[in-house]
Amino acid sequence: MKSALYKTPQGIIGDLGEIQSVPYFLTPNVPNEVIALTAPGLAAGPIPMTAPFDGPLILRSLYANITDLATAFVDFSIQDGTEERQLQNAPIYLPTILGTYERPYYLPQYLFIPENGVLNMSLGSTAAFTDLRMCFGAAKLLRRTLDQSGKLALDRIQRRSILSIPYFMTFQNGSLALGALGSGTGEMQVSNEGTFLLRKISYISTGALNFNIRNESTGESLFVAPAGQTYDVPIQTIVGQFGTPLDLIEPWLIGNGQKLLVTATDTSNGANTLYLTLSGEFIRNGDMR
């Protein structure tokens, strides 16, 4: 198997796999673009981020700084030469993925962007914010230095990316409002075009609440009492705080067209709004081989 050659100050080497890629940071195309929405109801975008011409990207993490995280909804779409694809069923409440601490967010599944492919981001706001800077952490594959096994791996990743993308699911209208000590049910429906593999749960709420998630089609639920009946548990106990995502130990497969019912009960004795994001992988119907 022939390897790519690489010239180093110590001589030419031919079998160092690690030289086939470099870390890469993908930012909006306008250098150091600061996104500002100065009044409630304003929208920005689409803001394009274009992959380099000399090697594809594999996106793994996202990080950003924003002056007021409690206001923005975001949606992402990818243009990779096939068709424009959305990465969510509805705009995502930004703090549920970025958290209220400035830590990197690791995508539930890598996102492949071919050379010159474009990732678009749009933002909407319910209140003003003035200063958002963000970028994605990625690996850039150096196509010219790929050896035979690198080329095979790239081919596999590229074919997989046609059917599999990272995906976010949230309430169709953005949030679930609860009255003091009141209950409510929100719905999220998987499209008929594929299957959703749920890997992470994250939320922001304005008060304490109990919750559960049930698959309406199969009867499966996230929490099951010993007697078999479902029941709601405190969300903070299970998922944590500050928008920190909970990584499920095993992914939960939600089939074509199936509907998730999210039940929630306020325990704060005040009006309460729940923003919930389920992240995972959307696998389109088709042959993955």
Added chain:
Amino acid sequence: MTPNLLADYALPNVCEYVAGRTFDQRIQEVLPYWLAPRAADFPLPLSTPTTGINTFIFTNQNFQMGVPTTFVATKSIMNLNTFGDSPRIRFRDNQNNRDLMNYWVSATNIFGQAGRGYQLPEPLIIDANADLQMQTNGFFQSGTASNRMYLHGRQYYLMNGARRAEILERKRYISPFWLTPEADVNLSANTTTSYQVKIAQGHFRGLQIQVASTSALTFKITDVLRRQTLMNGATPFPGPNAQYNVGMYPNWQSVSFMLPQGSVLRFELTDLSGASNKVSIAIAGQMLYCPIREVQPLLRDLAKPWKMEFEA
């Protein structure tokens, strides 16, 4: 490559199975352990504010029934009273006479602000009676019990000779390393300054990127030898004045960054704040000490399953 950073201060798992050893043998051999600096060098907490260069020595003086032990630190924990103008740090492995940084790196860069455990990019291995030296340069605020520093990992007791040799062999070829601009970076308002660093000690394998600053900036990193800029535009970093910037989590890179010996890295830093800006930027990773042709076999060797215990 993407560990759960929020869970990085878990106890090292002493119950894991190691090939060829029974569980009973394993728990006799290994214990979780915390190593603090020698109190005689620098008693912590401090009673008075301290500036200038101070030296701490971490010595593994642990014996069991006269048998030396080996300490493998995978995490470090530091609490400082203030991080805004935190001291800068240099590690040096006195046993092997190796510097583990090419220049001072901000304590905030490495340990963050939240007092969380920091996962080292490569374990620090301190043999019986050997020293790890940490120097601090800069302001330590005095007072409460907040100034503290520990290394955390596994202490190997009653170790058979072959096992000890395996651990020390790893240390011979590889150490943690922090690569940073070789100057105190104080950007003037709205200016851009470039710094070049040559990788001289060995072959560097970058794993994390860490930035700390007194206010907002953008940065751009270029691998000069391969003509690869690591971003499509200047990448923002907000700085501790930003509302949510309290964690200082290092960003684990999506892929390791291999820089053979002799490579040149350029950091281009631009102030956004309109005021002078003190910046510390570092890439943390592993320094590999071997001929370039042996890097690939070495990395393959490091990936053997039994060596995974070094990584958590």
